[in-house]
Amino acid sequence: MVWSVGMRASELARQISDELDHLGRVPVDRHLRALPEVFAAGDTAAAAFDAEHTVMQACQHATPLGKVAGYNAAADLLGLPLRDFTPGPYVTCLDLGAAGAVFTRGWDRRVMASGAEAKEVKKQINQWIHPPVDDASQILAAADRVSIELPFFPRDEKAVATG
Ligand SMILES: Cc1cc2nc3c(=O)[nH]c(=O)nc-3n(C[C@H](O)[C@H](O)[C@H](O)COP(=O)(O)OP(=O)(O)OC[C@H]3O[C@@H](n4cnc5c(N)ncnc54)[C@H](O)[C@@H]3O)c2cc1C
Structure with a gap:
């Protein structure tokens, strides 16, 4: 190791x-x-x-x-107005191999899901992370989407996240 x-x-x-x-x-x-x-x-x-x-x-x-x-x-x-950087809620999603994964939210890392349920979240994140590569309109639309939706958040607190 x-x-x-x-x-x-x-x-x-x-x-x-x-x-x-x-x-x-x-x-x-x-x-x-x-x-x-x-x-x-x-x-x-x-x-x-x-x-x-x-x-x-x-x-x-x-x-x-x-x-x-x-x-x-x-x-x-x-000469156009600038945009503020406004990150979504902080999360972590750690792959644990055969044991699944663990998904936490917040800087105190409250566990929201573990095992197979968290592994499913990890899989989804690993698909969302990849931007489109061969369609100009999709690329531009993705560039504008600074946040993506994640589970375990109230409706007004949808998060940005990868990895
Ligand atoms: C082993 C590893 C595992 C990771 N796993 C995760 C994970 O599971 N989840 C997660 O969220 N994050 C993970 N990260 C962190 C994540 O990869 C980085 O936070 C992210 O890639 C940073 O993006 P960036 O564009 O700032 O830098 P980078 O992705 O590092 O891109 C910088 C680019 O600049 C280029 N470059 C460097 N110097 C020069 C130069 N002088 N001239 C021109 N080009 C140059 C480099 O070649 C590189 O392509 C991991 C990082 C590592 C190393």
Whole structure:
């Protein structure tokens, strides 16, 4: 078994800022702007999730960060209003092989499903994660969908999530 843990943003982040966070990420504002001419997304962006947390270095946040940063970079060039980054509720879905999976929500990771039920959620997530690749209208529609629906959330709290 090889056990590997820990996360670290690319060293490229140092070219953007001298004030990196503890994961080597660039601080960004609510529009994901790091410098007047630079927007940051994904694992390199220390974006606020809420008043207490920054985003995780995971697909769950990297994907919507990329959508919003890309939108804002284009909008900035075109002189259009920028969009705020507003992540959905935080979840985790951990595959446990033959034991199924465990699905939690919230930063305190309350277990919402386990075993085969959670495995089904994991399978769905692994299908939703892939964007369309060969249809321009579908690609553009997917780019606009920053959040996707997940189970175990009240109607007004539908979540963004992957992996
Ligand atoms: C082993 C592993 C397992 C993971 N499993 C999960 C999971 O189950 N669920 C989950 O949510 N997240 C998971 N993650 C995290 C997830 O993959 C990342 O959060 C996500 O890919 C970050 O997206 P990104 O676009 O910021 O960076 P990346 O996907 O890393 O993309 C960065 C790209 O930049 C390119 N690049 C780097 N340097 C340069 C350069 N100088 N010039 C040009 N291009 C460059 C790289 O080649 C790469 O293609 C996992 C990560 C790892 C490493």
